[in-house]
Amino acid sequence: MGDAADLKSNWNFPTQVLFGPGRIASLPAGCRSLGMARPLLVTDPGLAALPMIAEALELCRADGLGVALFSEVKGNPTGANVEAGIAAFKAGGHDGVIAFGGGSALDAGKTIAFVARQSRHWSEFEDRGTNWKLADPEAIAPILAVPTTAGTGSETGRVGVILDERDHIKKIVFHPKMLPGLVISDPELTVGLPAKLTAATGMDALAHCLEAYCAPGFQPLCEGIAVEGMRLIKDWLPRAVHEGQDVEARAYMLAAASMGSTAFQKGLGAIHSLSHPVGALYDTHHGLTNAVFMPYVLQFNRTAIEAKMQRLAAWLGLGTPGFPAFLDWVLRFREELGIPHSLAEIGVDDSRTDEIVAMALDDPTAPTNPVPLEAAPVRRLFEDALAGRLA
Ligand SMILES: NC(=O)c1ccc[n+]([C@@H]2O[C@H](COP(=O)([O-])OP(=O)(O)OC[C@H]3O[C@@H](n4cnc5c(N)ncnc54)[C@H](O)[C@@H]3O)[C@@H](O)[C@H]2O)c1
Ligand SMILES: [Fe+2]
Structure with a gap:
């Protein structure tokens, strides 16, 4: 048996990762490092009811960030969830996304950040052929990911899996820039x-x-x-x-x-x-x-x-x-x-x-x-x- 506190380090591969117990304290600095002043925190309703989300919002507010919460994300997130998130992103004048949760919230948050300022529908970026090249990479909002499950790895991945209710197909939305610019991997967030x-x-x-x-x-x-x-x-x-x-x-x-x-x-x-x-x-x-x-x-x-x-x-x-x-x-x-x-x-x-x-x-x-x-x-x-x- 080792000591969990020793499992703390910074990685630059596959993206910048702040790994270890307690690292969530770096959330506001992390947002700033990606150029965010008004992040939209995307999570699911179950997590939104837990203290960790209130605490994350408080950390951001105490730092002067114009953070807001969007939690209309279901397990196996849907196109409707993404569209509602895009509306919230625009209405709040946000400049980045904190994707916070399990794969569902991470995928929804990443997709919202990717598509909010594109001129095409999210489903047009399904991972087929070179669809991703249809996107304007400059328009993709910065993404900071905070995983709360240890499974999908969406925090260090380049896709979001979204259920298209029109044909009942789970579509894999891909863009290389969907890889979050910063990940805070704090195992203490997963103990519950x-x-x-x-x-x-x-x-x-x-x-x-x-x-x-x-x-x-x-x-x-x-x-x-x-x-x-x-x-x-x-x-x-x-x-x-x-x-x-x-x-x-x-x-x-x-x-x-x-x-x-x-x-x-x-x-x-x-x-x-x-x-x-x-x-x-x-x-x-x-x-x-x-x-x-x-x-x-x-x-x-x-x-x-x-x-x-x-x-x-x-x-x-x-x-x-x-x-x-x-x-x-x-x-x-x-x-x-x-x-x-x-x-x-x-x-x-x-x-x-x-x-x-x-x-x-x-x-x-x-x-x-x-x-x-x-x-x-x-x-x-x-x-x-x-x-x-x-x-
Ligand atoms: N992007 C990818 O590469 C990728 C890969 C595999 C799967 N996925 C997708 O990810 C989704 C599944 O994600 P998941 O398995 O992480 O589950 P999930 O995100 O759907 O979460 C499951 C439940 O766990 C709760 N929860 C999450 N963290 C918690 C915590 N720390 N404490 C208490 N409750 C917590 C959530 O509120 C939710 O009710 C699917 O939609 C799947 O298609 C994506
Ligand atoms: Fe999977």
Whole structure:
């Protein structure tokens, strides 16, 4: 056991990060460093009711910043949330965004800062082809991110995932400048996250590292980050779940979450391709959905990832290194964290299978799955995950 206070440092990669317990005290100075005088703090209603948001607003006000609060952000944030946020940004004459919360609030805040001063609709910047080049980069407002979950890594990522209510598709909005200019990663802000959400968000971080590592393509920087991220999650997520007040465990998980989003610049895969439509149609929690899909997708990809799994299992110290050792570990880990084994247990049914398969094949994460995705096998994969049938 170390001391959480030692886990304090400043990083300049992948962006400027002030990491460690108590770092939230730097919020006003951080806003000023990005040129903000009138930040809009974007969060969700659950967090807005907690003391940490009142305290953050007070810190800013005491420093003379013209801060205001916008908290109309739901889990799996919607286009309507983004549009309401843009209206608040304009009405308040704001000059930057403090995106404060879990992935939902971070994604909404980043998207609001990106799109508020563009002439196009947010959905036109979906991560396809070179859509991002349609944006005026100079018009993107500065973003300071403060994560309160350790999972999505959105604080160190370049996308926002927004549900378009018009076609019920979760759209990945991308621009390189959506990467926040400054991140304050203070693990003390995450200690109040309930155990179930700690487990689900932690599994999202694991899914990011795992899918990034398995994605084809020459990107050894990302692969190195991904495998060490998985080691941290293996060693620290159970403690963060079962002993939520342990700031050291929370700190390692917060670091691992950022490692996941840094690594997935390389690409994601079928866990996310399937989890996006399921989340869009059933409003399930993203990390929890990924956690359910994980062993089925591993099995599906087995032929393409065997050698990589051997190296990974060795790094993680899993008995006889190989694919079976890693799959077994995932199954035991999920059980230890209380993650259900089938989609049926999280409220998904077979009534929308056709839509889910079609949406998964079209998801921007599909092309980087190690085994090319085709309709019939993906349907079987979904049906297996629904029924809890692991071949
Ligand atoms: N941008 C990306 O790269 C990326 C990656 C993966 C997922 N996502 C998206 O992120 C969203 C999921 O984010 P999430 O898993 O962080 O959950 P979330 O942001 O939806 O938050 C879940 C719940 O936890 C509460 N909460 C958050 N922090 C808390 C704290 N410290 N104490 C007490 N309660 C707290 C929130 O109020 C909310 O009710 C999804 O919309 C998903 O699509 C984005
Ligand atoms: Fe994810």
